[in-house]
Amino acid sequence: MKERRPPRVLATPAALELIERLKRQYGDILFHQSGGCCDGSAPMCYPQGEFLIGDGDVLLGEIGGAPFYIGAAQFDYWKHTQLVIDVVPGQGGMFSLDNGSGQRFLTRSRLFSDEELARLAPA
Template sequence: MPPTDPTPRVELTPAAADLLRKLRDAHGPLMFHQSGGCCDGSAPMCYPEGEFKTGDSDVLLASLAVEGVEEPVTFWMSRSQYEVWNHTRLIVDVVPGRGSGFSLEAPEGVRFLTRSRLVGT
């Protein structure tokens, strides 16, 4: 279970928020899932909300408010990945380059990337 401290566990850069608005217009409500598995472990995958099935092996870290988007964008992480990253603040950014073909931003020529900072820094 994520800690209940006032530090936001996940935040978005302005570039990530801009891309989420564009993707929301094209695909409807959105979600992120970061597994740390076979695909790029530092790249959260963006899906239409509910398309990626979460379960007991996942932790909901945040419901991200994006200006101009009606509903929050949920951010899930596999429990095993969370055990490694539980002392960090995650910052979702956008970088040039093609990421995983599973993530909605792949055709845009950019990919989401998670950066991290230790909580309290």
């Protein structure tokens, strides 16, 4: 029996609920985690087609049916962790679709175990 690979990115039930609300309002969306100075640790949410994915961006997986990308430099730093996308009260990033919703996405993380690291799919 083939062992299941651990996902590199997950979303909490609260995050999945906000994702569904945003998809109903904006259509297909995507996430990008850059770690830049303007958005810090908050993943940014955009309508698909309105954010240009670069050659250096890494597709980590999907949350709520939305692709989740991370910048290559950030991926190199976070490749040993599982990202857990949650929501907290507050304002989202200026250009992120969660702005104005009263909630904002937040990235939490946990280290993969050695066993999980051995089973990870290449990103």
